[in-house]
Amino acid sequence: xxxxxxxxxxxxxxxxxxxxxxxxxxxxxxxxxxxxxxxxxxxxxxxxxxxxxxxxxxxxxxxxxxxxxxxxxx
Numbered sequence: 317x318x319x320x321x322x323x324x325x326x327x328x329x330x331x332x333x334x335x336x337x338x339x340x341x342x343x344x345x346x347x348x349x350x351x352x353x354x355x356x357x358x359x360x361x362x363x364x365x366x367x368x369x370x371x372x373x374x375x376x377x378x379x380x381x382x383x384x385x386x387x388x389x390x
Contacts, residue, residue, distance in 0.1 A: 319343050319363035319386075325375050335375025340368055344388040361387035 323340035324333055340360050341347050347360035350369075357378070358370040367381040 323347060323358070323360055323370070325372055337368070337370060337375055337377060339364075339366075340370065340377075342387045363387060 319342055320339040321341055321343045322336055322338045324336040326333055339362060342361060342363040344363065345361060347358045347370075350357045350359050356372060358372050359367070360370060361367045361384065363386045365382065365384045365386060367384055367387075369378045369380075370376070371378055
């Protein structure tokens, strides 16, 4: 969808790109941090209706929910 955009992780030490997840979020919404059992995760939703849980250390998509409708908010 034209309102979906990619999400990338960068090294805080060097600025080098570490990973990228294409079509991971809506250009209208900011991904959120979720803290669980001492770990940090990224939660991002797309305009086309997908919700992703992403490991920010390596960019691995841990799960995705489909058909949730457009996301235009954080």
